[in-house]
Amino acid sequence: MTKKKGIEVSIAIAEAAKLARVEVISAYPITPQTHIVEHLSEIVADGELEAKYINVESEHSAMSACCGASAAGARTFTSTSAQGLELMHEILFIASGMRLPIVMATVNRALSAPLSIWGDQSDVMAARDSGWIMLFCENGQETVDTTIMAFKIAEDRRVLLPVMVNLDGFSLSHVIEPIVLPSQEDVDTFLPSYNPLFTLHPDKPVTMGAYAMPELYTEAKFAQEAAIRNSKKVVDEVMEQFGKQFGRSYKSVETYNSDNTDFAFIALGSICENIKTAIDDLKNEGKEAGLIELRLFRPFPEDDFLKAIKGKNRLAVMERAMPGGATYGPLFNEIAAIIHTHNLNIITENYICGLGGRDVQPEEFIHVFVSPKKGTNMDVIGVRE
């Protein structure tokens, strides 16, 4: 039951949603998310999963249907990418504001224009402040495990927030990896059925999504903010519990070869694998570089991050999104704010890389390590000038 088998990561995520016994799925197909929802649709049509698959005409409707299903008390799953996430954008805030524990696999893809179907993280970065808990995955096994954990985090009474499971388009979604799919019994033990706090039911009518006058809106948003900030504790608990039960441990902030290094890369998602290869290559040459990998991006794990950068004198923030006119990339700005408010004196550099599906090879990370950029501006790796 728990043997590794070669499976496409997208298919594995659909299987993870099945193992989580999702009750409602509503999604609209978009590359590179398509295989996830296609496979779930097959699973439901074949009667392998007792769930309602709601076909819709757009992502706006998909997320709206998910909100309705979740409000009615169903365990709800969806998935999207890029333009699809943008079309959902309005409803993302409604899902988080109404505290609906929807789980969404976001297969990160570049935003048009120019039209690109390939991977980067500009889609999720444009939605980063939507009040969703955001987790990032490095490899296929993590996507499966994170999807299962996401439901447990989202549905915890102390949380009740939607959770986004981010994975890089193609470089993760479309590769075949050796993955362990946990047994149904083990997942059932880990993840009991969803017991909602409030539901839309005629036996006990309630109002959801009412409007708030200026006298109440601030308090309502403050309560929501407190919920996402406090969810960090639950994220840690769930990751620890998962590790105990399944033997694969996760942390909000992971480090690689970073305990005694002066320098560390900071990154999200699948590029961390290439960074690790670069770090190993550097080690062979007697050079020491570390990696700080953020599995949790919202809420931002500030305390864990501060521990991870202790003793560092140089950080290279690698990110797969253009700032769109901001001072620096979105991840860098978070980190710069933490370093500034804690009066830390660390050289912090921003590198934009891997846009629109462009590969970033280990040599390029090695180059970042050995030749720090000049000046204070962000660098765009590999741009032809």
Next chain:
Amino acid sequence: MAKPMDQYKWHELNVGCVIEEVGNAREYKTGDWRSQKPIHDNTKCTRCSLCWLFCPDSAVYEVEDEYFDTNLDYCKGCGICAKECKPGAITMVEEER
């Protein structure tokens, strides 16, 4: 509501601002929004009930002899009743407070 809106602290709100109390919109007097109010002239009224039917706030109610009047606690002064009234029995007049 158990108390006025401006007295709730953030941690006293239900998760997701769910309202458990049924029908408490009644306590919120939206008539405060009004700048014009409808005046019914029963000498012109044919008792067709279109004002009652069209009122988006259900603020029009039936009075004696099947005529109609408006509950000013909830009438927002939108003027739909006056617009729909074929014999012109409803007039919107400026309201001074």
